[in-house]
Amino acid sequence: MFIKDYISKDFPCFSLSDSIESARDMLEDFGYSHVFVKKSHHFYGAIAQDFLYEEEGTLKDLEHQIERFAILDDNNIMDSIRLFYTFNANVIPVINKAEKYLGYISCEDIFQDLSKYPLFSESGAILTIETPARKYSMTEIANIVESNNSKFYGAFISSMSDDAIQVTIKISNENLSSIDETFDRYDYRIVEKYYSDEKADLFKDRFGFLQKFIEI
Incomplete structure (x- = not known):
């Protein structure tokens, strides 16, 4: 039940210099609640879907809307549930202790696993x-x-x-x-x-x- 066993890697972590449009398009393809942002090769935070429709430009323009939440890869999946609820998210970024972005876990994946018990x-x-x-x-x-x-x-x-x-x-x-x-x-x-x-x-x-x- 460790997070590292549930990591998916097909959802990218954007840079602040990336366009809001590209992040919005990726979000629409996946249907997730947030996009993830890195800064200087370290995980920086997440931006909720609604803010991506408020203006054009780069993600730097939305830096003030970034929320700092993530889960470590050696945590237990039960640790993720509070994050899903607190941030009204259906996806959570996974990082290591050096704050490098490793991938993500989705609420659907965690729910499916819990439902087997x-x-x-x-x-x-x-x-x-x-x-x-x-x-x-x-x-x-x-x-x-x-x-x-x-x-x-x-x-x-x-x-x-x-x-x-x-x-x-x-x-x-x-x-x-x-x-x-x-x-x-x-x-x-x-x-x-x-x-x-x-x-x-x-x-x-x-x-x-x-x-x-x-x-x-």
Whole structure:
């Protein structure tokens, strides 16, 4: 799951002396949200699509619109999700520690890879449960699920404060009523739940989980 295993190299990094028109044409060919810019052979930043339609000239004229974001090639793909969300991007530049542009990763590639994991690929039930922060234990949550003969596919913290923690979990569809009762008995409050065993809902299921990851 390292970034270096997902790098594509067919999207160039422009120089400030390149024309806005050439960058715009390349962006339209690929359908990405940003173009990338280098300066003195080092990665400089990214310019969002909308700014490329505001004026003509060279990318130097848009230097004040450059956003500084990139990901290192030795990072994990999970590190990229916050960048996709924060910069409203569907593509992220990849650099090395010397700030040399190596290529890019796309949101589509990362999504397709994540969707292969049971957390996303298996149909099942999604629950968001809340517990006081002082008694939070992922081990206990997993034990509650598994003690009711259901499979625990994965979980993440979806909300956290000094008083309470909310955890979103993905489990198989067995014994859901019993699981609800056990959580209640252990003083967990079920905030949201979505039960489905229909394959037709699988894509929605995956996308909802990815959105929750992005919002963290």
